[in-house]
Amino acid sequence: MRQVSVDIGGTFTDCFLVYDDAYVEAKSLTTHHNLASGFMEALAQACAQIDLDVQTVLSTVDAVRYATTLGTNALIERSGPSVGIITTAGFEWSVPLMRARGYGDGLTEAAQVNLPGADRPVPLVPVTRIAGVQERVDYAGTVVLPVDEDDVRRQVRRLVDEGAQAFVVALANSVVNPAHEKEVERIVLDEYPTHLLGAIPIVLSHRVSGRKGEYTRTMSSVIDAYLHDQMYHGLGSLEVELRRNGYTKPMLLVHNSGGMAQLNSTSSLQTIHSGPVAGLEATNYLSGTYNQPNIIATDMGGTSFDIGLVTSDGVKFYDFNPVIDRWLVSTPMTYLHTLGAGGGSIARYDRLWDAIEVGPESAGSDPGPACYGRGGRLPTTTDANLVLGYLDADNYAGGTIKLSLRRAQRAIEEHICKPSGLSLIEAAKAIKRKVDTNMAAAIFKEVAVKGYNPKNFVALSYGGGGPLHACGYANELGIQNVLVPPFSSVFSALGAGNMNQLHIHESSLYLMVYDATTRQMLGDYRVFNDNVAELAAKGRNDLLRQGADPADIRSRVEVDMRYGNQLAQIGVVCPFEQLTSHRDVIELLDLFSNLYAHRYGEGSQAPEAGVRINVIRVVSYVDHEKFDLQPTHADPRPAPSPSRWRECHYPGIDGAVKTAVYDVAVLDEGHVVEGPALVETPRTTYLAEPGWQLTVGRTGSAVLAKTI
Template sequence: MRQVSVDIGGTFTDCFLVYDDAYVEAKSLTTHHHLASGFMDALAQACTQIELDVKAVLSSVDAVRYATTLGTNALIERSGPSVGILTTAGFESTVPLMRARGYGDGLTAAEQSDLPAADRPAPLVPVTRIAGIQERIDYAGKVVLSVDEDDVRSQVRRLVDEGAQAFVVALTNAVVNPAHEKEVERIVLDEYPTHLLGAIPIVLSHRVSGRKGEYARTMSSIIDAYLHNQMYHGLASLEIELRRNGYTKPMLLVHNTGGMAQLNSTASLQTIHSGPVAGLEATHYLSKTYDQPNLIATDMGGTSFDIGLVTSDGVKFYDFNPVIDRWLVSTPMTYLHTLGAGGGSIARYDRLWSAIEVGPESAGSDPGPACYGRGGRLPTTTDTNLVLGYLDADNYAGGTIKLSLRRAQRAIEEHICKPTGMSLVEAAKAIKRKVDSNMANAIFKEVAVKGYNPKNFVALSYGGGGPLHACGYAAQLGIKHVLVPPFSSVFSALGAGNMNQLHIHERSLYMMVYDATGRRLLDDYQVFNDTVAELAAKGRDDLLRQGVDPADIQSRVEVDLRYGNQLAQIGVVCPFERLTSHRDVVELLDLFSNLYAQRFGEGSQAPEAGVRINVIRVVSYVDHDKFAMRPTQAEPRPAPSPARWRECYYPGIDGAVKTAVYDVACLEEGHVVEGPALVETPRTTYLAEPGWQITIGRTGSAVLTRTI
């Protein structure tokens, strides 16, 4: 197996190279102005380790897999094009009204508790670039009013005069009958043919989202159109760079649905948060190979701390109505909770509450933490870890970044010590306590709200900064074991290399499976089966377009079920692809009832309200070879003497503590290191706080175990 996998984060660009029997990790600072530069720098570092040049590697690898932050950056910077919306006349206010409560989307829990004081986000599309056109399709897909072609041409020209550089066509009930959206597309293309320089990108809402919900579907399309140009040109420049260096195959992009696809089969919206999703997919695979059924995935990078869940009941958590930035969308994404608690998260003193806060603001990679010496002046989590003695200033990020202890000290003294009167060490301890508490609180909320107890889980800690803070948040949660996976500092990049080519297609379909009024089971299966066949055909076409062997294509059917008109609905994986008998219907109802009880408690089921299908979803995919991750088989034994000692400081302990420092290259599988201790690897550091120990596993993995 030969493949390159790259994950571009807010601070670092991570690369994982598999080349025959060689497995190589590398990191470089993310170059936000030109992502290809950081990409190629990380790849060059990896190639150097196997003594090959970049062109030799790229010309012989099977695939380049890429998780990008281009879309996220475009939203943050508001650097997208001017978008115009064509919608059904009378529905022009759907987006500005935001369901009358959308201004709370994307805010913190504290901000949502005071919605009257909340600010509406600056609109991506101003009211002047929203045009209503004469047409109407009813809820059943019947044409009530045909498209007025002259009216459409008039509105298109007006929007272009207003400066529209991309069009979103979002018509009412288009997911039931998309004929009018396709007709509008034809008219726009007639006005601005694709072969002319004045051609305008057109996004049809039914192609972006197959579910009802006009606001969320329209916002999904707006964001997709808003990101289109930057994504296209940014990724095209990267593909050109790869071609220049000998790579001739299609590049594969990671999707936030948990799969990947070629550039020609990827919508802009599907790339948002794709890096953390790759890490969670790797967690699912590791859960099986390590026989760890309950895992809390925690990814601490330079900018954020991402939390995901893998459970013994096999439930994959999706967010079917995620909030991106400040907008609700209706495209399915693998569920993750993101917290502003990375290595670059900025610490500050809140005078109103007389408390130290950390994040969500981040120093990023430019200028970065104060200790980087690149112009940053604000204290960050990385500065704190350096002051507390956990980091080696001369051997950070493989020695590519020399840290300045004095700059870190100055930043903490200026912004924390002066307003609080704390000493430098006490201020650093307070920052670490706050970071660890923020992580622990977020993890507890995510696990408990899904009906699980954190104490029954093993924490999986990865990302460049994860193993430094794992003991801190695990102790607060009562978690006794923390697993550090192989190649933990680039685990999300590794996950990108282990993903399948996959597409999800879905459609809203209100269908009663059990009618409680008449006590009848569904007995007409044609609509269900026809919808599944249509969605499966779309997924199959997506994969065939990418050159996949038809014999390799697999699929699974999922349905969203609810009791009556309840808001709570559960996604159920069907054990069959077509309904053929009442036995199939009863089996589906039993699965739904059991999952509902697991989620909300036995006895909470409400069959007396009836059971209905809201959404049918078909997942089409192709299995790919995976990088093998296997647990250690060696018997535990004491580690040798440490390479050196260092004075470190720990919250709750007065004074400096003499801490053993090990080089991971001097440790073997099965060695047990008693805390307090640091195990330094080229690109991350494992910290065993007092009362913890580290057991070294295969390929750089480790297990942190609480001993008191």
């Protein structure tokens, strides 16, 4: 196996290179002005470790897999094109009204408590660039009013006069009959042919989201169109750079649905949060190889802290209506909770509450934490860790970044010590304690809300800052064991290399599986089977277009079911792809009932309201070869003498504590390090706090276990 996997985060660009039997990790600072620069720098570092040049590697690898933040950056900076919306007449205010409470989407929990005081986000599409056209399709897909071609032409010209650089066509009920959206597209292209529009897209909402819900479907399409320009040019420049260095195969992009696809089969919306999703997919694979059925995946990078779950009952958590930035959308994404608690998260003193707060604002990579010496003046988590003695100023990030202790001290003194009256060390401890508490609270909520007990889980800690804070949040939660995976600092990049090519297609429908009024089960299976066949064909064609072997294509069918008109909706994985008998229907009803009881409690089922299917979803995929991530089998034995000692400070302990410092090169598989101790690797630092011990595993993995 030969492949390159890269995950671009807000602060660091991570690279994982597999070249025959060599597994290599590398990091570089993210270059937000041109992501290709950081990409190539990280790749060059990885290639140097196996004594090969970039051109040799790129000309011989099987694939380059890429998780990007281009779309996220475009939303943050509001740097997308001017988008115009064409919708059904009478629905022009669906987006501005935002379902009446949309102004609370994307806000912190504290802000959502006071929704009347919340501010609406600045709209991506102002009211003046929303046009209604004369047409109508009913809920069943029947044409009630044909498209008025002259009216469409007038509205399109008006939108262009208003400055529209991209069109979103989002007509009512187009997911059950897209004929009118296709007709509007034809008219737009007739008015403004492709050689005039260039790369600016015309986005049809039924192609972006197959589910009903006018607001969420329209916003999904708007964000897709808004990101298209920057994604097109950014990824295009990266592809040119790869071609210039000898790579001739298609580039594979990680999707937030848990799969990947070629650039020509990827929409902009599918790349949002793709890096953290890759890490969760790696966690899912590691759960099986390490025989750890219940894992809390925690990814602490430079900007954020991401939380995901892998459970023994096999439930895969999707967010079918995620909030992206400040907007609710209807594209399926692997569920993750993101917290502003990374190494670059900025600390501040809150005078009102007389408390230290950390995040969600981040210093990122430019200017970065104050200790980077790149112009940052605000204190961050990394500055606190340096002051507390956890980091080696001369060997941070493999020695590529020299840290300034004095700059870190000055930032904390000016912004935390002076207003709070705390000493330097106490202020740094308060920052670490706050970060750890924030992470623990977020983990507990995510696990408990889903009906699980955090104490029954093993925490998986990865990302550049994860192993440094793992003991801190584990102490708060009462978790006894923390697993640090192989190549932990670039684990999300590794996950990108372990993902399958995958596409998800879904369709809204109203299908009664059990009618409580007539007390009859579904007897006509044609609607279900026809929808599944159509969606499976779309997924199959996507994969065939990318060169997949037809014999390798697999699929699974999922349905969203609910009791009557309840809002609670459960995703059920069907054990079959076609309904053939009443026995299949009964099996599906039993699966739904059991899942509903597991989620909401036995006795909460309500079959007297009837059971219906609202969405059919087909996941089409091709399995790919996976990395070898086998657990350690060595017998535990005492570690050798420390490489050196350092004075460190820990929350809850007065005064400095003499702490053993180990260079990872002197430790072998099975060595047990008693805390307090630091294990330094070229790209991250493991911290075993007092009362913990660390057992070294294979390829940089480790187990942190509480001893008291």
